Amino acid sequence: MILEVAALDIIPGQESDFQNDFEKAVSIISSMKGFVGLELKRCIERPSSFVLLVRWETLEDHTQRFRESPEYQDWKKLLNHYYDSLPTVEHYESVLPRPNA
Numbered sequence: 001m002i003l004e005v006a007a008l009d010i011i012p013g014q015e016s017d018f019q020n021d022f023e024k025a026v027s028i029i030s031s032m033k034g035f036v037g038l039e040l041k042r043c044i045e046r047p048s049s050f051v052l053l054v055r056w057e058t059l060e061d062h063t064q065r066f067r068e069s070p071e072y073q074d075w076k077k078l079l080n081h082y083y084d085s086l087p088t089v090e091h092y093e094s095v096l097p098r099p100n101a
Contacts, residue, residue: 004054018082034061
């Protein structure tokens with residue numbers, strides 16, 4: 001399993017609208033092949049900062065199947081105008097505990 005970690009800086013004052021539209025966007029991403037689950041967390045010290053954690057079966061499920069899909073265009077229409085700067089997106093894989101150990 002792959003963990004996508006996206007740091008999202010939202011335009012100050014638009015956090016509530018972002019959260020409302022994000023709830024709509026969940027139906028888009030959750031319908032994609034390879035989607036396992038997600039969490040959206042808001043920073044306590046900097047309330048305009050969020051981190052999105054998405055679990056995918058494979059890297060390609062995110063980078064190819066989702067990002068190259070028509071559904072991704074709908075996702076972007078709902079959310080991209082809230083970003084104060086482009087999100088930083090990285091992918092992680094488990095090293096401990098070792099799978100099947």
